[in-house]
Amino acid sequence: MSASFYTKPANNGNAGVAMETSWDSNPGRQRTLQPITTGASVLAIKYNAGVIMVADTLGSYGSLAKFRSIPRVLRVNDATVAAASGDLADMQFLNTVVENHAIDEEIHEHGIAYSPASLHSWLTRVMYNRRSRINPLWNTYIVAGTEAGQPFLGYVNMLGVAFKEDCLATGFGSHLCLGLLREALDAAGGYAGLTEETATSALEACLRVLYYRDCRAYNQYQLANVPVAKPAQVSGPHFLQSDWSVAKLVKHYTE
Amino acid sequence: YDHDVIIFSPQGRIHQIEYAMEAIDSHIGVSIAGLTADGQVLSRFARDECFNHRWAYDSALTVSRLVDNLASKLQVPTQVYGKRPFGVGLLIAGFDIGIGPRVFYQCPSANYYDCKSIAIGARSQSARTYLEGKLDEIAATKTPEELIKHGLIALRNTLPNEMELSVKNCSVALVGSDIDFTVYEDSAVEPYLALIREEPSAGAADDGQPSTQSTSGDGAAGPGSSGAAEGEVRMEEA
Numbered sequence: 383m384s385a386s387f388y389t390k391p392a393n394n395g396n397a398g399v400a401m402e403t404s405w406d407s408n409p410g411r412q413r414t415l416q417p418i419t420t421g422a423s424v425l426a427i428k429y430n431a432g433v434i435m436v437a438d439t440l441g442s443y444g445s446l447a448k449f450r451s452i453p454r455v456l457r458v459n460d461a462t463v464a465a466a467s468g469d470l471a472d473m474q475f476l477n478t479v480v481e482n483h484a485i486d487e488e489i490h491e492h493g494i495a496y497s498p499a500s501l502h503s504w505l506t507r508v509m510y511n512r513r514s515r516i517n518p519l520w521n522t523y524i525v526a527g528t529e530a531g532q533p534f535l536g537y538v539n540m541l542g543v544a545f546k547e548d549c550l551a552t553g554f555g556s557h558l559c560l561g562l563l564r565e566a567l568d569a570a571g572g573y574a575g576l577t578e579e580t581a582t583s584a585l586e587a588c589l590r591v592l593y594y595r596d597c598r599a600y601n602q603y604q605l606a607n608v609p610v611a612k613p614a615q616v617s618g619p620h621f622l623q624s625d626w627s628v629a630k631l632v633k634h635y636t637e
Numbered sequence: 638y639d640h641d642v643i644i645f646s647p648q649g650r651i652h653q654i655e656y657a658m659e660a661i662d663s664h665i666g667v668s669i670a671g672l673t674a675d676g677q678v679l680s681r682f683a684r685d686e687c688f689n690h691r692w693a694y695d696s697a698l699t700v701s702r703l704v705d706n707l708a709s710k711l712q713v714p715t716q717v718y719g720k721r722p723f724g725v726g727l728l729i730a731g732f733d734i735g736i737g738p739r740v741f742y743q744c745p746s747a748n749y750y751d752c753k754s755i756a757i758g759a760r761s762q763s764a765r766t767y768l769e770g771k772l773d774e775i776a777a778t779k780t781p782e783e784l785i786k787h788g789l790i791a792l793r794n795t796l797p798n799e800m801e802l803s804v805k806n807c808s809v810a811l812v813g814s815d816i817d818f819t820v821y822e823d824s825a826v827e828p829y830l831a832l833i834r835e836e837p838s839a840g841a842a843d844d845g846q847p848s849t850q851s852t853s854g855d856g857a858a859g860p861g862s863s864g865a866a867e868g869e870v871r872m873e874e875a
Contacts, residue, residue: 490702503695 413517417469419443421454422598423555424465424524425588426535427563428548428573429581432609433526433533436585437465438592439619440600447600451619455604458484460613461528462498463606464505467552468521468540476508476519498527502536502544510542522552528610533573548573551588554596559588578607586622593624656758658810658820662687664697665731666810666818670758671745672724679723682710700731700739704749712747722746726757732812756791764791781811782832789833802830 419441426435441449455465456477464480466473480501487496502525512518522539537552538544549563566584570576582605592599604618629635657676658668661683669676686706690698707727714720727743742757743749754775756764768775768791778784788809793802800806804826812818821829 490705497696500694500696504693507693 414469414472414520417472417520419449419470420598421452421467421470421473422596422600423551423553423559423592424454424467424522425551425555425559425563425585426465426524426526426549427566427576427581427585428533428535429576429578430574431533431578431611432528432607433535434578434581434585434608435463435465435524435526435606436589436603437467438589438600438603440598440602441470442598445597447598450600450602453604453618455606455616455618456480457606457614457616458498458501458527459488459495461608462496462501462525463527463608463614463616464501464523464525465604465606466521466523469519472519472521476505476521476523480505497529498525498534498536499529501525502534502538502546505538506542506544509538509540509544513540513542524550524552526606527608527614531610533608533610554592554599555588558591558595562588562591578609589622590624593622658808660810660818660820661703661729662691662697662731663817664733664812665700665703665729666812666820667730668728668810670726670728675723676725676727679707679710679725679727683707683729697733699733699736700729700741701733701751703731704729704741704743707743708747708749711743711745715747728755728757730810730812731818732814734814738813754791756795758795760795760797763794767791767794781813781816782829785809785811785829786832786836789829790836793833802833804830 421441422438424435424437426433435455437454439451439453440447441452443449449470452470454467454470454473455463457463458480464477466476483504484496505523505525509519509521509523518540520540522537525534525536525538527534534546535548535550536544536546537550539552548567549560551560551563563584566580567573567576570580585605589599589603593601601622601624602619603622604616605620606614606616608614630637655673656668656670657673658666659680660666661680665683665687667680667683669680683703686703687698690696690702707729711723715722722745724745726745727741729741729743730739732738740752740755741749742752742755753772754765754768756762756768768787771787775784775787778787789802789807792807796802804823807826807830808820808822809826809829810818810820
């Protein structure tokens with residue numbers, strides 16, 4: 383191990399902060415400083431026989447709703463799905479790696495398919511490692527699926543913070559919708575009392591709230607359902623009905 | 638003549654070659670026949686692979702994956718100038734959740750074989766013959782004791798006339814869905830040896846004649862040596 387603790391800053395030194403990296407010898411290389419093309423919230427909730435996850439299909443370019451049909455939900459295998467918010471280039475990069483891992487598992491003789499818990503664990507290691515090198519993958523991932531016959535739901539963000547829960551949301555969703563999802567779970571006495579229909583309508587209601595209130599949200603989305611006893615299914619695009627008739631009550635609003 | 642691995646004894650034996658058996662992870666173990674120093678390098682590598690996989694993926698590395706990684710490592714010195722192959726044969730036994738028990742035979746050539754049962758080492762042919770004849774019976778075993786009985790009988794078939802299986806020259810390891818890889822040595826082997834005492838010697842599968850191999854084998858019965866008996870045997874329940 384020949385890493386040095388402190389290196390004198392190079393010509394354009396990273397705002398004066400020296401890092402032990404190969405950046406000095408490779409000045410063309412850059413770190414992620416800000417996300418460029420971004421995806422908004424991802425929402426997910428467990429129900430009595432599986433787990434459902436939704437994400438809209440918008441790729442925003444700042445405030446411009448530039449790409450309106452970007453799939454953000456990835457089917458990894460029959461028991462695992464994952465979706466990401468944040469920088470979509472980073473998401474596509476990581477998704478390619480995950481897909482290749484999944485293919486590797488499938489072709490390896492007697493290999494077992496990636497389980498959602500394994501994917502969640504691996505993702506945590508990768509995200510935390512990138513964060514520790516001050517070059518993050520600017521995403522928040524939600525991993526959902528079936529683990530040892532039970533529904534699984536896990537969260538990992540760009541800081542490497544990871545946890546598992548019965549309902550999860552990223553970005554604006556965590557502010558506007560997590561409370562609604564938790565209320566749905568409480569009303570059912572836990573996810574074991576929640577039906578697929580109730581879970582789906584709860585998620586749809588949340589997406590509607592987001593479309594009304596999050597300026598970067600969209601009304602077209604994908605839905606992933608992983609029942610414990612059946613293969614994962616990603617469906618879409620679904621279209622969200624919304625009612626803007628209240629707009630005419632807004633002062634200075636003209637048709 | 639056991640000062641160095643490159644020294645042959647007058648009888649043409651290399652005393653540094655031994656047998657050893659050890660756990661790699663809670664669900665995998667290996668037994669090593671050959672240069673134990675080389676075996677230690679490979680054991681350490683195998684443990685590392687298992688640990689790294691658990692750390693990254695929070696799950697057990699499947700036996701076939703481990704063997705694949707080992708084989709890739711073993712292949713390198715068979716194709717690089719100036720290196721020599723690892724001087725060990727390995728039997729890798731483990732249990733994968735969702736797949737079942739697995740046994741692999743890894744050769745120094747880097748070839749490996751996925752086995753239902755296998756025996757390697759000096760005079761191991763009689764053990765293999767016994768196992769092959771009993772494949773269906775072995776597949777039908779219901780308890781670990783029945784399985785171990787077959788293993789020990791196979792092992793006993795490899796012994797020369799004057800030798801007997803005892804707690805001093807034999808060890809048994811078991812791994813399965815409800816048992817982590819566990820090695821039974823010394824007095825812990827005695828209950829299993831007791832199981833085969835009632836069984837006739839020279840199992841039905843061979844021709845009843847004691848082995849009279851002329852190839853010189855490794856000296857497990859040599860002075861001061863206390864390795865496992867010749868011809869390690871591994872089996873799996875189907």
